[in-house]
Amino acid sequence: MAFIQLKGITKKFGGLTAVDNVDFEIEQGKITAIIGPNGAGKSTFFNLINGFHKPTSGTILFEGKDITNTPVHIGARLGIARTFQTTHLFEQATVIDNVIVGHRLRTKSKLYDAIFRTRREKQEEQIAYQKALEVLDFVGLTHMAKAPVSTIPQEAKKRVAIALALATDPKVMFLDEPAAGINPDETEGLSQLMKKLAASGITICTIEHKMQMIMGLADKIMVLNHGAKIAEGTPTEIKNNPIVIEAYLGGGDPVAEVNRHHSEVRGV
Amino acid sequence: MGKIFNQRNIIILLILFALVFPLIYADNRYVLHVMTIGFIFTISVYGMNILAGYTGQLSLAHAGFFAIGAYSVGILTTQGGLNFWLALLLAVLITCATGFVLGLIALRTKTHFFAIYTLIVGYLIYLLIDKWDGLTGGIRGLIGIPIPDPIGPITFESATSMYYLVLFFLLLAIFVAVRIVHSLTGRTYIAIRNSEDLAQTLGINTTMNKLVSFVISVAFAGLAGGLYAALTRFIGPDVASTHMVFNFLMYLIVGGIGTLSGPLVGTMLFIWFEQFLKSYQEYHMLIFGPILVFMVIFFPSGITGGFYKLKMKFQSAKNQKNVRHIKSIPVKSTKE
Amino acid sequence: MDLFLQQFFNGLTLGSVYTLVAIGLTLVFGILHIPNFAHGALYLIGGYVTLMVMKGTGAHYFVAIFASIIVVALLGILMERLVFNPLRNSPPIHDKIAAIGLVLFFEALVQLVWGTEYLRMFSPFDNNISVAGVLMTSQRILVIVVAFVVVVLLTLFLKKTMMGASIIAMAQNREGAFLVGINANAVAMMTFAISGALAAIAASLAAPINLVFPSMGHLVILKAFVVVIIGGMGSIPGAIVAGLILGMTESMGATYISNDYKDMIAFLLLVVIMTIRPKGLFAKGVH
Numbered sequence: 001m002a003f004i005q006l007k008g009i010t011k012k013f014g015g016l017t018a019v020d021n022v023d024f025e026i027e028q029g030k031i032t033a034i035i036g037p038n039g040a041g042k043s044t045f046f047n048l049i050n051g052f053h054k055p056t057s058g059t060i061l062f063e064g065k066d067i068t069n070t071p072v073h074i075g076a077r078l079g080i081a082r083t084f085q086t087t088h089l090f091e092q093a094t095v096i097d098n099v100i101v102g103h104r105l106r107t108k109s110k111l112y113d114a115i116f117r118t119r120r121e122k123q124e125e126q127i128a129y130q131k132a133l134e135v136l137d138f139v140g141l142t143h144m145a146k147a148p149v150s151t152i153p154q155e156a157k158k159r160v161a162i163a164l165a166l167a168t169d170p171k172v173m174f175l176d177e178p179a180a181g182i183n184p185d186e187t188e189g190l191s192q193l194m195k196k197l198a199a200s201g202i203t204i205c206t207i208e209h210k211m212q213m214i215m216g217l218a219d220k221i222m223v224l225n226h227g228a229k230i231a232e233g234t235p236t237e238i239k240n241n242p243i244v245i246e247a248y249l250g251g252g253d254p255v256a257e258v259n260r261h262h263s264e265v266r267g268v
Numbered sequence: 269m270g271k272i273f274n275q276r277n278i279i280i281l282l283i284l285f286a287l288v289f290p291l292i293y294a295d296n297r298y299v300l301h302v303m304t305i306g307f308i309f310t311i312s313v314y315g316m317n318i319l320a321g322y323t324g325q326l327s328l329a330h331a332g333f334f335a336i337g338a339y340s341v342g343i344l345t346t347q348g349g350l351n352f353w354l355a356l357l358l359a360v361l362i363t364c365a366t367g368f369v370l371g372l373i374a375l376r377t378k379t380h381f382f383a384i385y386t387l388i389v390g391y392l393i394y395l396l397i398d399k400w401d402g403l404t405g406g407i408r409g410l411i412g413i414p415i416p417d418p419i420g421p422i423t424f425e426s427a428t429s430m431y432y433l434v435l436f437f438l439l440l441a442i443f444v445a446v447r448i449v450h451s452l453t454g455r456t457y458i459a460i461r462n463s464e465d466l467a468q469t470l471g472i473n474t475t476m477n478k479l480v481s482f483v484i485s486v487a488f489a490g491l492a493g494g495l496y497a498a499l500t501r502f503i504g505p506d507v508a509s510t511h512m513v514f515n516f517l518m519y520l521i522v523g524g525i526g527t528l529s530g531p532l533v534g535t536m537l538f539i540w541f542e543q544f545l546k547s548y549q550e551y552h553m554l555i556f557g558p559i560l561v562f563m564v565i566f567f568p569s570g571i572t573g574g575f576y577k578l579k580m581k582f583q584s585a586k587n588q589k590n591v592r593h594i595k596s597i598p599v600k601s602t603k604e
Numbered sequence: 605m606d607l608f609l610q611q612f613f614n615g616l617t618l619g620s621v622y623t624l625v626a627i628g629l630t631l632v633f634g635i636l637h638i639p640n641f642a643h644g645a646l647y648l649i650g651g652y653v654t655l656m657v658m659k660g661t662g663a664h665y666f667v668a669i670f671a672s673i674i675v676v677a678l679l680g681i682l683m684e685r686l687v688f689n690p691l692r693n694s695p696p697i698h699d700k701i702a703a704i705g706l707v708l709f710f711e712a713l714v715q716l717v718w719g720t721e722y723l724r725m726f727s728p729f730d731n732n733i734s735v736a737g738v739l740m741t742s743q744r745i746l747v748i749v750v751a752f753v754v755v756v757l758l759t760l761f762l763k764k765t766m767m768g769a770s771i772i773a774m775a776q777n778r779e780g781a782f783l784v785g786i787n788a789n790a791v792a793m794m795t796f797a798i799s800g801a802l803a804a805i806a807a808s809l810a811a812p813i814n815l816v817f818p819s820m821g822h823l824v825i826l827k828a829f830v831v832v833i834i835g836g837m838g839s840i841p842g843a844i845v846a847g848l849i850l851g852m853t854e855s856m857g858a859t860y861i862s863n864d865y866k867d868m869i870a871f872l873l874l875v876v877i878m879t880i881r882p883k884g885l886f887a888k889g890v891h
Contacts (some may be wrong), residue, residue, distance in 0.1 A: 076471030089462070090458065104472060105470060107359050109451065114454065165469075373875070373879045392872070394869045514704050532852065560705030561687055
């Protein structure tokens, strides 16, 4: 039984097909990457697994269970976590205050507990707080726990977002361009973090544009183009796949091309 | 380290001041009355703050719920002959029930749609009160609402006793608001305000939480409305008007939306400000309107929010000084 | 049958006014994503300026309307520059609150300058004429005709001119429009100017029928919001259809159901529609 299995997933927006009949499997404990040119449907693909969008047709199985129409928050409780391209953190609050709420889904305190400050509320606040410390330690931000998010660098914010997802006790984590907008040194650090996550037993699925990073990191890569899967395989297989090369530039090295494209966009 | 003006002491001082205030103005019914009205509005604004300030949903039907509370007490006591306390309890329950049903529908809409939808629901409540002569007295309003029934030896005939009664409920409201904000539930609301999408991926049932937050918010409004009816003993459809909700909003914004002291600061400030400008009542808004615009552009977190920002700046400047002192100590690498 | 026809024309008049106000609102919403609660203030000032120009200078009704269009369009631009532009990156709650501040200010200003009385505006079109066997003032015909002409002109402007095309482009895709070199500031100002001009026209047309008074904008703006939501935010055809539907429903409702509750009809209609379709009747399926 595959860990996550997608069968014939199609998503249409009006007349536009964003994801086109994709079959795909994500293996447990591995790092899977999804690449493709802009507008290839990568983020839509995430939103489908995650539950933000319902597919037009096809089914999604998570540990054998049909989650095609499961609401986002229920998916999270089952163990599906994700981050966004923009971190969506609460800038005025401290790092730890941002992360504590990540464990909320594993607590049961209600309004009643809040007003009467019941024992359950106190215990669960403590549990969520400990969890936050633990995940901040995991991502290496213990020393920034008390800093307001607005004062920490971009790379640290990405780590906070990962810590937040980690606080939900996930089985799988979907990372939407975790390395966008940070420098090569920091990218390396983030790769290490992703490996550490995978080593701790959390399955990783990431969208990424930075080819060098992906080639050194992923166990498996899927290439999307115009919503359709055009290739999947190990980094070496993808690098040498003529269809992929064709899709990226009509000839040439996809890695070089994508990197060039990126430096242009960022004006490096 | 001998800091006298820490948060706890300021709160104790404020409560003491509120408690002895009637002794200073014992023979000035007017001052006590204004204070009491201010407290009532503050309770309502705290409710608005929970929903708009913490959960991030701007409901413009708040005055409508205030009116439902007020009219429930008014109708139940004058026409139903009920005991005030029972009427007040029922008023809060009726407001909550109405809020639950309306919230269920209204919260299906988002951001702008939600604001417009609630604005119109609020107006609908106003129209309903205005037109339903048989029940509400229509444009003439409800008169002769009795004062609260005595509890044992305590009567509520004097301005002072009403002041204390309302103060009790105000403290209760603030207490509840503080408890909520500082709880896991409060964190959940803030997460929703921050980003509904992110909150959902964190396993938060946003629909459910927004609804509960909506109901608490209107419960505050209903309670405030019920007290208002008992204090003024006369209510008209105006309590449901859009001007009322705009006033609440103004108190909240100027005081500080999404802060715990904002509703109190904003409301009391404006209530007294309005008293000083009483002879120019028609033209209040010539000043208040621009103040509101000015605040959202330049001080979006209001007086208290601005104050905290200054404090934070001051503290981080101090921290940085400290950091420079210990700079020689190697900092642990952020990388794994 | 006569009664029905009478109400049909009344509904058409009413619907025309709602449509003009709603198109201004929907344009601003489509482009700037601001539900401009202050739109009622533009309507209010539009009515007063026309009246005061007529009274003060003895100018013809049309000249006064023209002056009013200029004044309110400028006011719209000023609003955009001074209030909404600085708030464009703020959380969505803020511009709504600022708009409310503007409404409160302008209403107080009008009261201060022109008093609180209900004022009559005398239109040269106050004679009765008979249309299809129904007797009605020619002012009502004027409302319908002018609204029709304005909508046609506006559509031509949006379809045929560069500026109009930019407005449409920006309504569809803000970032995309920015990339192809549209001057977002100019478009925003233009949109507010059009929105203000439409409000001024609507108010000046309705004033001879409904009088001029400081709270004249309240109900109209609320109903325009109903129209905009029903028609889909940002959609001009939606605003036209919904505006006419609302005008008709109110006019018929007032006659056949209850005059007392006629204002409630619009709002109940909205509540029912939004209960079934939270994003409006003609809203597209995806965001």
